[in-house]
Amino acid sequence: MTVIVIGASGDLAKKKTYPALFTLYLKGFLPKGIKIFGYARSDRTDEWLRERIKPYLEKDEPGSGEELEEFLKLCVYRRGQYGSTETMGKLTEECSKFEKEMMSSIKSNRLFYFAIPPSVYADVAGAIRKAGVATDGWTRMIIEKPFGHDLESAEVLSKRLASLFTEDYIFRIDHYLGKEMVQNMLVLRFGNVFFEPLWNNKYIDCVYISFKEPFGTEGRGGYFDSSGIIRDVMQNHLLQVPPRVDDDGKYTVKLLNSIQPIKLQDVVVGQYVGSKDGKKPGYKDDETLKNKDSITPTFCSMILRICNGRWDGVPFIMRAGKALNQRKAEIRVQFRKVPGATAMFNSYIPRNELVIRLQPNESVFMRTNVKAPGLMTHPTQNELDLTYKNRYGNVDNPGAYSRLLLEVMRGNQGPFVRKDELRRAWEIFTPLLKELEEKKVKPVPYEYGGRGPKEADQLAIKAGYDERTLNLRLKAGPRDNRKVL
Amino acid sequence: MTVIVIGASGDLAKKKTYPALFTLYLKGFLPKGIKIFGYARSDRTDEWLRERIKPYLEKDEPGSGEELEEFLKLCVYRRGQYGSTETMGKLTEECSKFEKEMMSSIKSNRLFYFAIPPSVYADVAGAIRKAGVATDGWTRMIIEKPFGHDLESAEVLSKRLASLFTEDYIFRIDHYLGKEMVQNMLVLRFGNVFFEPLWNNKYIDCVYISFKEPFGTEGRGGYFDSSGIIRDVMQNHLLQVPPRVDDDGKYTVKLLNSIQPIKLQDVVVGQYVGSKDGKKPGYKDDETLKNKDSITPTFCSMILRICNGRWDGVPFIMRAGKALNQRKAEIRVQFRKVPGATAMFNSYIPRNELVIRLQPNESVFMRTNVKAPGLMTHPTQNELDLTYKNRYGNVDNPGAYSRLLLEVMRGNQGPFVRKDELRRAWEIFTPLLKELEEKKVKPVPYEYGGRGPKEADQLAIKAGYDERTLNLRLKAGPRDNRKVL
């Protein structure tokens, strides 16, 4: 096998692509006869490339001395133009030669990693089509988000690629789909007997998907301002979650087709302002931001409505924001109230919630009502818990990129974004994005370091998230700080 | 209120009745104006009674100095014959007088605790009927197991009591029903939304109820031999569990009516022999045992079949034994295999199990399959856990007797054994007991300190308990000794 890292001299290559390959190498997941070709326009040497990537490999996998050196030997650098059939031809000729030497009898496979801007995807793909396709093995291309700025631009890109390659050549990577917990959901749902009967609008009241960052744009505001939180996080990443909540990650377009385009009335947008103590700047204080009247949201909460038999009536509340009070990405499945329980126990019974925490401190727990110890028979809420750290300690939990690279090598397209999914994702978001722009909707200001606009909580409650359960939860404080009795 | 402890000079009174009353006193659950009359045939003084019970109160509630003294003052002793209307009349006259003094306006209530052998229940009840019933408050009688030796003897006793009192006067106590975890099951089942859809033969494969003691008869063999483990533990206590697994503990006779009488083919009986190292004696080595050819079982495993809509096809496997490898009472609800999971993950998927541990170390946990951390997507089993000790630390978990006494005072007959339940319980067991005796079925010998007869495991597997899951569990070893990774 050969890996060709297109754009080897860029940031993504050194920070993500090579470290992920190195992790796979260390764990023995790379095949024996392999060579990793860096490819870019600059005139560089193998040595230059190795020096460049080495610090990042060491950072990710400290103490891997000898193996690191061996891995670096596999990495070489070749110069070429992105759209040039000629240089691409020269490179793949070398690949072929290497493959023949190494694996006389085995099929040779080629993995192209596009660590380049989307604007040159089509050029590179065109060159590969003409001069790069493996003749007796597979050819696969990994491309990175963003896949367009709206439905129209995404379709243009898709069509250009489609005229060159069918979908089984193309792997659109979204590192969210490589997260340990996203993949764990598959096992939880389908490896246990007790989720299936609960997994529908008969038992689930709402699903809450949230993504919080504790920092603002911090000097990247200029870049961020043209996309905003909706494109940057929600259309890109969070929308991948509902299909995985729904099913096994195959044919996710079926679920996306049931999601109605977001309506403005189901949305709250926010933009952070400086913290009251003056220590933290507001979004508009970002020096790289030129448009000081920007209405780009740095926070958004919205309700997805899925109109199929399973989810009709269950709002999916999605929430993403920068400059909030903590770093957290989690999925909360809130169940309906327990019928008859109030009468039986003569008291309010908090809702059950299954919480899947993606980061930090990966965990799964179910908020469960148990008998409070003592002479009375009244319920109190506790957590049936499976926190990874507690159970598995500092297990070696490889990064999302490694995991996804491995899936590409296996030819599993499940955790990648297919063309029809991508189109539908834009169909869901584009009308909203257009309306926000056209109506110049002003984002609600919220303080750096807080919980975000209170309008977002109100939106969730209006959609059906149980207020009392929310209040109980907020009152109890962040789970990780809570003392176990 | 007055409490009358009939048989105040006996063992049960000092070990259970008075300590339970004292716990309620300390926690403030006894009403203000209360007097506790000890009543027995011997000629004793108040002081004698106080000295007798004091050590047991101190043991149960250490460090309760001053309150202990105050409680003892409430305890007096009165002599009387069990069937005598005269002495009973004198006693209750004193009660009435006390009640009038203490609580001019409040209704006076009388709680009789029968800490006496069943042979004199009817005599005492007759005397109470004639001379002891409160005229402006309730009268309640707590009676202790055993309630007969078989269907016939139990019916004789029931009918005699029924001719004196209707059922709302009588509370048949089974301290098993006062266990924290038995009561917790109510909250778990009905205070959470996720058990109801699973709680039937569609999802549950079998239910396993086990009771293990790490010691033999140890000098009580003479007494034990006439009852055996089936009467001593299974008909008496374990049969109370299935109705609580099934429903809320009201109308439990409905479930019992659906249980078919046990068939011999569904039973394995055992009798322990000395340990191989010679350190532990066999059952027949018990000096108090006279019949050295005894075939009395000290171990029994049996399958209950419930033929209603919910449980048809789900065996309830009950297992009780003495001289086994550990002390443990627990309920294991084993779920069916996950449909489709083997194909999806291409491997054996262990069964889910909900385990409710009654003793020791009270806990609830759900054996759950999760993704093994790392690059592969294969399931591994873990436990969604709620161990009381971990969560609630050394909370003050009052004994079963206190809890049940409190329920009597509240007039809640739920956790007591009603007459029709008792009859049905005997109908279920009596044919088996008769057949074992008539056919002189020999118990399988098993070693003191082991797991019991292997035939019992085979019976469980034949009934449907998943062998591979069992083996995985045994291989993992006892849960409490397992190291968390």
Added chain:
Amino acid sequence: MTVIVIGASGDLAKKKTYPALFTLYLKGFLPKGIKIFGYARSDRTDEWLRERIKPYLEKDEPGSGEELEEFLKLCVYRRGQYGSTETMGKLTEECSKFEKEMMSSIKSNRLFYFAIPPSVYADVAGAIRKAGVATDGWTRMIIEKPFGHDLESAEVLSKRLASLFTEDYIFRIDHYLGKEMVQNMLVLRFGNVFFEPLWNNKYIDCVYISFKEPFGTEGRGGYFDSSGIIRDVMQNHLLQVPPRVDDDGKYTVKLLNSIQPIKLQDVVVGQYVGSKDGKKPGYKDDETLKNKDSITPTFCSMILRICNGRWDGVPFIMRAGKALNQRKAEIRVQFRKVPGATAMFNSYIPRNELVIRLQPNESVFMRTNVKAPGLMTHPTQNELDLTYKNRYGNVDNPGAYSRLLLEVMRGNQGPFVRKDELRRAWEIFTPLLKELEEKKVKPVPYEYGGRGPKEADQLAIKAGYDERTLNLRLKAGPRDNRKVL
């Protein structure tokens, strides 16, 4: 066996008791050696009794000539006082003599049918206690509604009976529970696999129980005015339906305990007025009615709320009325809207309804959506149908009284009203009855021959009955008049 019809000279005896016995006789359900003693205060002869009942037997079972004569020979008449131990003793002595002659070896059983006013129940029961109990067979007493006028009066009666007999002697008859379709519900629910998963608040939106009569009091207003439709039909008969909808008719008190006392705000009462064309009189036109300001309801609609796990959130809408547009008693189980269907078919989808028609034209049908024939794929509503008349033609469907008498002979207390059920039934209705009286709530006038007050439809819709489905149904017209396409 001997049957003793107490009050043999009255109306009930001739219209119901004897015809029901005759039906059982014809079908071979009466035991061979039987004698039926009529017992009343008047001085009459056997012949008089036979002449009196004969027309009613002939009417119910036309063309039964010879068998009729044989049956009449079994019927004799004895004079006696209701509370007299002496005359009762004489009668039962004769019974014993007859039993000895007829069935030397068989146990003799006695069935007392109380065809007398409730005011003398206790007297008769007292005489039976002292002089009428069978010594080597069972003794059973059938008593007729009404069982009291409110909670208090019902309790007085219950307590008097309870001091004489335990519950297994007493069978409170409600002929509603003998209806073919009420008993069919048992088979439908528990003899088919497809109702169980649907039978709960996840799938059922509401249950609608209605009882309509096309005639007014018609000269019985004087009698009716002291009870009203609530006591006459709802507390008496309709409340027996929800427990049979819920479960198998055993332990029905469990369900009744979950029903909250009716609140005035959940009630609409009505009183009929003359029809517009002047042909039909109003309630107050009834000459036997003395109180011309009567506010006694002749129509009532109310919502029962059941707070257990199965029915929490499902209103049971009960509706009964006189002088309405048709004779009909039916149970409508309306299901929830089909999730996702509106989006899938892009149109309104009517609710599914399971309809159990008790009378007239007994039937079960399920309103089902099917594809309208033709080239479009849009749903239309049809009926999966099981109408008895269509299927079983003029089968011999015996009356409710025969059925219930048979159950008494079998000793099956399921379709009778137990003491605790009766108490609870009054607890549910008494507060409402009191409030209606105290607040002098005026009934809504409605026209003789119409649908009843429109406020009743509004109440049902407010409670959750789907308005569009209702309108579709009303628009389609009465089912029996509809033409099959």
Added chain:
Amino acid sequence: MTVIVIGASGDLAKKKTYPALFTLYLKGFLPKGIKIFGYARSDRTDEWLRERIKPYLEKDEPGSGEELEEFLKLCVYRRGQYGSTETMGKLTEECSKFEKEMMSSIKSNRLFYFAIPPSVYADVAGAIRKAGVATDGWTRMIIEKPFGHDLESAEVLSKRLASLFTEDYIFRIDHYLGKEMVQNMLVLRFGNVFFEPLWNNKYIDCVYISFKEPFGTEGRGGYFDSSGIIRDVMQNHLLQVPPRVDDDGKYTVKLLNSIQPIKLQDVVVGQYVGSKDGKKPGYKDDETLKNKDSITPTFCSMILRICNGRWDGVPFIMRAGKALNQRKAEIRVQFRKVPGATAMFNSYIPRNELVIRLQPNESVFMRTNVKAPGLMTHPTQNELDLTYKNRYGNVDNPGAYSRLLLEVMRGNQGPFVRKDELRRAWEIFTPLLKELEEKKVKPVPYEYGGRGPKEADQLAIKAGYDERTLNLRLKAGPRDNRKVL
């Protein structure tokens, strides 16, 4: 719009294509400006074509005189070679001209109907690619089965087409998917609330799909012998049924991927022999059959195993045969036994079955247990029924071809066979077909006009089809002949 019937002079065109178009024309489903070009190699005139098709149009739509003439005017004939770019170009030039005249502003669409042998599909498609694609509207091609003889040959055809057109151009027609009842299943399943909870292995025991013809090859044995019943009916048509039983007919490949390749041990093959009375010939008596040692099956029964979460453990029993006792195509969904019912009613309770009859006499009915009328409470089986003929009388139920042509015009690919489905269908059957050939498996002989090999019933019973229910059903006789009581 223009329709181009390629192979207009053939049998399929006159028998199916033109009549289906005519039906759509009559019902107003064809757009106004339309022209239907017949295209074939022979030198014919418009008039010749009209004369040829006219009798078939009249037969299908009798009494349509004037409209028939108008329709015929729309039909013209053009001569051309199948692979010729030139003649195809000439034809489509004429199309364009017509389109421009007719619909100046509307997009022009082209529907090619391939009424030709599969061997020339690729040639025709190639000519269309080069000279026939509409430039401002859609171009769609309908192709007919068979799509290959096994996996390999099917893949060759698929790849050739794929190199010319993406999947949205191609509609593989299977007229089974156009049947009224197949489409009705969609409405039944998703337009009613009561199927969803039942539609899984918790409630369904097995699914039985059967296709019976009352005639043999009757002179077509020569053609039939090379395919056999498995290719002719099962792989072709019946395999389309399970995905429609499973879901809404979109993404059916997901279900097919869960079906394991058929194993020989799960198969019974048969071949019919002459009837005993000598009136009906055996398969080998067919004169057109050359190979008199043929082992080609004319009957086959097999078990499909679906290993996903919904169907794991539910065998899909498929059965197809020629020369059987009746014409019938139906789907039987047999439910599991009712838990607890045997104990409750103390008798065997037949299984519920939902039967969807595709032909003849289209109907849906649910075999349901009801109380037998009379005094006993025992269940009897009846049918909740929806027979189209009874309800909708002689409604105009258009043929499958019309329906499917309409779907093509709508661009709905749901009821057509996608490339990936086709591949998977062959993957499921090819190993079995190979094994039958290689092992020369002899078919079981069965009599013309009988029920087929009894081994097939045994296979079904072994797989789980309830024998007693089957016997009850057979005993009751064919439903359509049964008298309603």
